[in-house]
Amino acid sequence: MPLPDGSHGEHLAFRGASSSTERRGCVEVVCGSMFSGKTEELLRRVKRARLARQRVVLFKPRIDNRYDDVKVVSHEGIKAEATAIASAAEIFSFVSLESPPDVVGIDEAQFFDDAIVEAADKLADAGVRVICAGLDQDYRGKPFGPMPALMSVAEYVTKLQAVCSRCGAAACRSQRLIGMEGQLFVGGASDYEPRCRRCFVAGVVDVAGGPPSRA
Numbered sequence: 534m535p536l537p538d539g540s541h542g543e544h545l546a547f548r549g550a551s552s553s554t555e556r557r558g559c560v561e562v563v564c565g566s567m568f569s570g571k572t573e574e575l576l577r578r579v580k581r582a583r584l585a586r587q588r589v590v591l592f593k594p595r596i597d598n599r600y601d602d603v604k605v606v607s608h609e610g611i612k613a614e615a616t617a618i619a620s621a622a623e624i625f626s627f628v629s630l631e632s633p634p635d636v637v638g639i640d641e642a643q644f645f646d647d648a649i650v651e652a653a654d655k656l657a658d659a660g661v662r663v664i665c666a667g668l669d670q671d672y673r674g675k676p677f678g679p680m681p682a683l684m685s686v687a688e689y690v691t692k693l694q695a696v697c698s699r700c701g702a703a704a705c706r707s708q709r710l711i712g713m714e715g716q717l718f719v720g721g722a723s724d725y726e727p728r729c730r731r732c733f734v735a736g737v738v739d740v741a742g743g744p745p746s747r748a
């Protein structure tokens with residue numbers, strides 16, 4: 534049962550309305566399969582924080598340059614300026630714990646090293662609202678990178694579901710459609726499709742001889 538809007542870690546107030554010592558940090562995780570709307574949800578929360586004149590810093594892993602090098606772009610084409618970083622530790626080259634921003638957003642969090650968990654914790658301890666969006670499962674249906682650990686330290690976890698491309702049920706898995714080695718492979722929309730538990734086939738589906746893809 535989804536919580537009513539605003540009942541997660543959102544503490545909106547115009548910047549300056551409360552001092553940073555009063556601000557209470559937290560970690561929020563937005564996860565789910567591909568096409569579940571994770572990035573849209575991250576950007577929706579970021580937009581609301583900016584409307585409240587809060588200072589927001591957005592990061593994305595440097596590995597992910599599918600659409601744009603310096604922007605977080607959802608599959609729907611919604612964009613926001615982001616800083617591409619190669620490691621979690623690099624966050625602290627851009628963010629000071631002494632005078633932190635109100636919100637730190639991290640897209641594609643599954644591609645970061647485990648140090649992202651400690652970084653998120655540190656930021657939250659310093660009063661920052663940390664919003665991490667990422668895939669909770671890889672194309673084999675296994676936990677993806679640091680996501681399980683992030684979810685365990687988070688105050689708020691939102692799991693989104695896509696629509697299964699084969700049967701229309703709620704989809705929690707990302708079906709890989711082309712044979713590429715490695716969990717870290719970043720594909721485009723055409724390389725994956727959302728599948729429910731029943732329609733998901735662990736591994737790679739041979740599109741030529743396999744089930745039909747979405748029209």
Ligand SMILES: [Zn+2]
Binds near residue numbers: 698699728730732
């Ligand atoms: Zn299905």
